[in-house]
Amino acid sequence: MKILTSQQIRAADQYTIQHEPITSIALMERAATQCFAWIKARFALPTSFTLFCGIGNNGGDGLVIARLLHQARYKVKVYVVHYTEQSTDDFRVNVQRLKEVGVTPQAIHEGQALPCIEEACIIIDCLFGTGLRRPVKGIAAKVISAINELSCPVIAIDLPSGLLAEDNRNNTALPIIQATYTLTFEAPKLSFLLVDYASFVGEWHHLAIGLHPDFLKKVETPYFYLTKDMIANLIRPRPKFAHKGHFGHALLVVGSKGKIGAAVLAAKACLRSGAGLLDIHIPACGYEILQHTVPEAMVATDPTEDYLSTLQVLDKYQAIGIGPGIGQQGDTAKLLKALLQNAPRPLVLDADALNLLSKNPPCLSLVPSHSILTPHPKEFERLFGASASDYDRHLQLKEKARQHHIFIVLKGAHTSIACPDGKLYFNSTGNPGMATAGSGDVLTGMITGLLAQGYTPKAACLIGVYLHGRAGDLAAYANGPMALIASDITAHLGKAWLELLN
16 A cells, blocks of 8 residues: 655545546545544444534535534534635535534634533544645644643544644644544555654544545555555465475574573564474574474574574575574674675574674674664664654665665564665554564564565565564454563464465
């Protein structure tokens, strides 16, 4: 799914109007009807709704929603905030249509006292949509502040009013609606996927409103949102007469004394992701543990008892992952540098491998082209420096992937995958229960297992991140997010695979 800018969304509306063809007011009716259907499915009679509408097309959406709610016998009050005197034609038409069914909007002008709102209602915010280009001031800002002081649930239509669709670095000092739900049209906005703006957006849902498929197919964007269909199309079926050699030989360089669990988690996830063969290189102290817990893998021990110091032959492996639990010993740092210098193909680097890189910045230039780095935000900051905002971080993420010709999987609520070509993919699966020790080790094993099977680094990242999140969702459904542990993710990978394959 493509993530479009506010300008592109407006262009999509115009293209749809011209080429479907459909009138602009009919497209407004279609969009508002989708919102009404979502609201009606979740809120039973006799729920009361108070709508705050601007005088542009977002306000027009609100007027249609108010009319449909009233006709469905919900209690409805409508306020129109006159932050300017210039209203759109479609807005004016829908004011008249609302009056014809017996609801007269009440006007709020600059300098006028704000109405008293009953706390037992649900607020619907339709003040501003994607047409907003600057921070909100004046009467609209006062209304937004008043809404935020209430304890009522708030449903924002398309965008929480005051929030810009993309760059809000100079915007958050002024009032922005703090929505409980945001119903956005066709696709999420970039700002929904950045942590700095989560408190404004709340729980968001995208509603398809039938924008013209030709426009959506042709429009160029560097931003994408992962969907089940997109990932399913990347999966290659297994031939009937395949054997384990067809699905690659993976190597995981993992573990140190006290952190052998990381090796176990990564190894099990690698095998559950489909690797045909797996070797695990661990310090000697982990030998018996790995033999008992992952009998499907072949275990090779380092000459050192408690940490890693020596590389083995690399040429026979189709994928190599390093980092979970390896520690930061001096000999381990030398091992990592030797691996970077001698690796025959792209690597997967996580955890302490990234921490060692951050302590030795010149080694970044040794990372093989198209390798995959999987940092969490603090590891990313240690590698590439701090960012003033999440928006700045996402720009930095794109630039570092391009500069170093690597894939960077920045883990988070919407894990983002930055590609060397400048494209950025946001994940749609996962839940807060996955913020638990070892979750990243599982992801490293999965991506390494996918690489071993011959998936490109990009496909391995996209499939691995989506499946990791989906398995986490299934685990949360089974055990609850509070009780979720990393091994639960691996335990639910089979079900996640089946969803894609079916």
